[in-house]
Amino acid sequence: MITLHEFGPAFGLRTASPFGLKLEAYMHLAGIPYRVEFDGNPRKAPKGKLPYITDDDGRKLGDSALIIEHLIKKHGDKLDTHLTAAERATGHALRRMTEESLYFPMLYSRWIDEAGFAVVAPVFFATIPAPLRPLISLVVRRSTRSALMGQGTGRHTREEIYAMGSADLKALSDALGDKPFFLGDEPTSYDAAIYGTVNNLLQIPTGTPLTTFARSLPNLVAFCERVTKRCFEDASGATS
Numbered sequence: 217m218i219t220l221h222e223f224g225p226a227f228g229l230r231t232a233s234p235f236g237l238k239l240e241a242y243m244h245l246a247g248i249p250y251r252v253e254f255d256g257n258p259r260k261a262p263k264g265k266l267p268y269i270t271d272d273d274g275r276k277l278g279d280s281a282l283i284i285e286h287l288i289k290k291h292g293d294k295l296d297t298h299l300t301a302a303e304r305a306t307g308h309a310l311r312r313m314t315e316e317s318l319y320f321p322m323l324y325s326r327w328i329d330e331a332g333f334a335v336v337a338p339v340f341f342a343t344i345p346a347p348l349r350p351l352i353s354l355v356v357r358r359s360t361r362s363a364l365m366g367q368g369t370g371r372h373t374r375e376e377i378y379a380m381g382s383a384d385l386k387a388l389s390d391a392l393g394d395k396p397f398f399l400g401d402e403p404t405s406y407d408a409a410i411y412g413t414v415n416n417l418l419q420i421p422t423g424t425p426l427t428t429f430a431r432s433l434p435n436l437v438a439f440c441e442r443v444t445k446r447c448f449e450d451a452s453g454a455t456s
């Protein structure tokens with residue numbers, strides 16, 4: 217069975233990582249069995265980032281998009297075969313916007329914004345011995361700040377960063393409209409990807425303008441509830 221290595225649960229999320237949650241949703245929707253091993257250290261991962269998988273044959277694979285490509289080759293394409301080329305293009309653009317644009321304001325809201333960090337740090341660092349927490353906070357925040365500077369988002373003001381993230385959220389909400397899923401009545405791999413990031417944003421009460429704006433978009437909130445229900449709740453309503 218596949219082992220998914222990802223950051224641990226927090227704030228009611230199965231994993232506080234957008235890309236781990238995306239893979240969990242994808243494998244649930246595609247009916248691919250897996251087990252989870254929680255890991256807090258990306259340095260052991262094949263690409264230095266979490267999540268990664270260890271497949272049945274012991275092979276380790278990093279990057280959620282490459283992992284899904286691998287799963288499709290191995291298990292068949294369970295979610296997207298009915299989509300037209302134009303629908304795939306739309307899904308691709310929305311997924312890229314979510315993962316390569318919206319993700320960075322979300323990262324900023326957790327790690328750099330003092331308001332967000334005050335909420336996440338006690339939970340994310342709960343298992344780290346108290347005397348080590350200040351040092352770990354410093355190291356993680358410094359590396360996140362440097363990643364955000366390199367990518368570009370970190371060069372903007374707080375207001376600009378949240379305006380950019382909110383514009384992405386508004387575009388997602390408008391693209392979804394009143395459909396149950398982004399490309400119609402049934403969930404696709406693109407829904408799994410968008411869900412991973414948006415639900416991470418919605419569930420963590422950072423109190424930042426980005427989270428507040430996300431929570432003001434009823435169709436995106438309902439979309440995430442729908443995917444959670446479809447993937448992780450049994451008939452009694454209990455969450456697995």
Ligand SMILES: N[C@@H](CCC(=O)N[C@@H](CS)C(=O)NCC(=O)O)C(=O)O
Nearest residue numbers: 233234235258265266267279280281
């Ligand atoms: N493109 C990768 C992104 C993975 C990623 O950014 N993971 C973050 C956590 S959400 C990480 O491991 N960060 C730790 C680091 O960069 O050191 C994917 O789709 O899996």
